[in-house]
Amino acid sequence: xxxxxxxxxxxxxxxxxxxxxxxxxxxxxxxxxxxxxxxxxxxxxxxxxxxxxxxxxxxxxxxxxxxxxxxxxxxxxxxxxxxxxxxxxxxxxxxxxxxxxxxxxxxxxxxxxxxxxxxxxxxxxxxxxxxxxxxxxxxxxxxxxxxxxxxxxxxxxxxxxxxxxxxxxxxxxxxxxxxxxxxxxx
Amino acid sequence: xxxxxxxxxxxxxxxxxxxxxxxxxxxxxxxxxxxxxxxxxxxxxxxxxxxxxxxxxxxxxxxxxxxxxxxxxxxxxxxxxxxxxxxxxxxxxxxxxxx
Numbered sequence: 001x002x003x004x005x006x007x008x009x010x011x012x013x014x015x016x017x018x019x020x021x022x023x024x025x026x027x028x029x030x031x032x033x034x035x036x037x038x039x040x041x042x043x044x045x046x047x048x049x050x051x052x053x054x055x056x057x058x059x060x061x062x063x064x065x066x067x068x069x070x071x072x073x074x075x076x077x078x079x080x081x082x083x084x085x086x087x088x089x090x091x092x093x094x095x096x097x098x099x100x101x102x103x104x105x106x107x108x109x110x111x112x113x114x115x116x117x118x119x120x121x122x123x124x125x126x127x128x129x130x131x132x133x134x135x136x137x138x139x140x141x142x143x144x145x146x147x148x149x150x151x152x153x154x155x156x157x158x159x160x161x162x163x164x165x166x167x168x169x170x171x172x173x174x175x176x177x178x179x180x181x182x183x184x185x186x
Numbered sequence: 187x188x189x190x191x192x193x194x195x196x197x198x199x200x201x202x203x204x205x206x207x208x209x210x211x212x213x214x215x216x217x218x219x220x221x222x223x224x225x226x227x228x229x230x231x232x233x234x235x236x237x238x239x240x241x242x243x244x245x246x247x248x249x250x251x252x253x254x255x256x257x258x259x260x261x262x263x264x265x266x267x268x269x270x271x272x273x274x275x276x277x278x279x280x281x282x283x284x285x
Contacts (some may be wrong), residue, residue, distance in 0.1 A: 020206040046236040092208040112189040174256030181263030
């Protein structure tokens with residue numbers, strides 16, 4: 001089992017290296033696409049099935065198509081003949097290498113303990129409230145054995161309802177901003 | 187043991203994305219590298235969601251993907267605006283704001 005984790009991690013890291021190092025932006029985009037599928041497999045193995053599906057659908061199906069269309073609209077491929085990096089490439093490379101060695105060492109040797117998820121201790125004042133709290137706790141306990149998409153959607157539409165709406169507003173504003181930036185008279 | 191490996195993988199993706207943003211000249215590759223940074227953050231969210239049996243991490247990963255989609259829309263708008271004004275996607279030519 002552990003060898004499979006290592007292989008998956010090496011695959012994702014190789015795809016990420018391909019994104020950064022490849023000369024052609026199309027190769028970069030396709031490398032990122034394959035890497036995102038690998039990340040989706042990782043999510044699937046970590047019991048986040050719904051997020052894995054969203055990752056593949058939205059990233060691989062949506063965002064990457066946008067980028068490939070962006071490559072088509074510009075002469076991005078012509079840049080392949082130029083120098084690809086800045087003057088600051090070597091300093092940036094060394095700083096990131098030091099950052100990775102230092103922080104990576106700390107992260108790898110840190111202790112990650114599995115803490116039990118927070119149990120809400122409700123103080124019930126009246127019998128009705130007590131019944132309501134018990135009902136809520138029972139619903140939560142029943143949900144714990146349900147499928148992952150149902151759990152995520154219940155969380156999304158109860159505890160995280162306002163962030164969810166804010167995210168939809170953010171998306172609408174971002175799309176409008178993109179159209180405004182890309183139209184003829186800027 | 188496994189958790190520290192996943193955290194390291196997320197940090198590696200973050201570092202590679204940062205490297206791409208800092209050193210590449212092609213604006214599209216800069217945007218793709220920014221997506222790598224998002225992926226590193228997403229792996230961290232899912233790993234700790236799995237470790238602590240807490241769904242909030244998965245919900246936040248969905249928000250993260252929404253933010254990445256917004257970033258892609260804005261980035262492509264900027265890309266096309268840059269190409270219209272400068273006729274290239276080399277980020278080095280956009281230096282009017284440099285004093």
